[in-house]
Amino acid sequence: MTDMGDGLVIGTQDIAQKDQLVLRALVRLLDGGVNIRARFSEQLAECNVVFVPSHWPYRFHAPCITVRLLDPADTGAALEQTADLTVATPLRMSNVIAVLQSATQRVHGATQFDPVKGQRALFDLLAERTRTAERRRAVVPVSGGQQIVFDFVQQLVHTSMPLEVLLSGAYTLGEPHRVSPVEEELIRSVPAHSLRHVLWSLAMRLAESRAGAPARPGWYRLLRWPDAIGLSSAGHPRLAALLTSRALSCEQLCAKSGVPEATVRWFLEASLALGLAVEESAPAVAAAAAVAAPVPAAKTPVPAAAPAGWLGNLRERLKLW
Incomplete structure (x- = not known):
């Protein structure tokens, strides 16, 4: 056989x-x-x-x-x-x-998968192709005979997998390839999900599991506010407000927000992947901090004390102060 x-x-x-x-x-x-x-x-x-x-x-x-x-x-x-x-x-x-x-x-049968590894692999794939302005459709094979079609033009994810299964990470991903004529039928016949929704949801799950995010030593700020899904997790509105006002490092963001480090790092990863955040250079950060620094108030001159004696009396009468 x-x-x-x-x-x-x-x-x-x-x-x-x-x-x-x-x-x-x-x-x-x-x-x-x-x-x-x-x-x-x-x-x-x-x-x-x-x-x-x-x-x-x-x-x-x-x-x-x-x-x-x-x-x-x-x-x-x-x-x-x-x-x-x-x-x-x-x-x-x-x-x-x-x-x-x-x-x-x-x-x-279902193989034993590492869900965090699966979530991280899917997040990395989405982030990499979104950052590089990948403007086409790609098919990614998934263990168990499934596949996911990423439409980077319409910002959609097509798959017959239920969304909860897709977000669970209980799979391994294959090598992406271009959509073939055979797979065009798949796109028309399976549900579609918002790519941004999937990416934010993965970031939140990775933060909950305390998965390690890439170390980013620079300073970052937000260009615009995230969508509603990006603000739905505890701590995200606070992080968005801080990064909108000025560029901050991850360490500064953790200290000022009081939000767990994993949440800070994955919020930043999703924001960078979706083009919501940018890294600032050190000189730009220093210049912004200088502009934001409070200017000391000008001192009001204090008039000199009037001399004592007949000259002082004369000035008092004639109002010569």
Whole structure:
């Protein structure tokens, strides 16, 4: 038997000929193209995914095919009764992509992930490409047969993963690549989330977990206020107010705000990634501090005391002070 590693070996049993032909063509087209490793096999004994006729008990249910998940090592026994999936017919690229992604995740199970590592990797990827003004769409494969499409033109994140799963970090990321014609279908068929919302949410979760942020020894200030999501975390409005008034270092910001260091650093990272904050040079910081320094009030001259004697009396009478 050929070893597919973390891939799928797909077969069919008693489904309509037209559906079988479509499935074969789609498997060849999709193999590796949307982070799904799959091949078609005539030998059911080596298949871990088999498309079979659906025997849905309800008369008016939309026509569909059952996708049975098997364990070839156990002579084709079903993994679990609840593991079976369904896919609507006629088969289309979008619904076949979705069902094969789910099958990959269920057949090979969830690996133990480091959530902070996953969150940090996604944040770094978003921050790097946003800072470099990356103005195109990119696909990032995700473990479990999923993928994320980043649209840096429309500032959107497209994925079939629920937002909570995306923010959880329970995955590993693959190497980004340009959107292919096959993946254009994915963009049209899955939910979209605000890229800025995702980046701020990741920054807040990383701050909560006290994840180490890059050391930034310079001075920084805000060019404009963050969006509502960026001000929704405790301490963020205070940090925004301080960085709007003048450039500060991380150490100064921690001391003046009373906000935990992790929150300060991740707030700054998100602000820099989104172009809300800039680093100031040391001379500019010194000049701004000099301008902001209070000017001492001018001393009012005190008139000299009048001499005593007849001259003083004369001045008093003539009001010559």
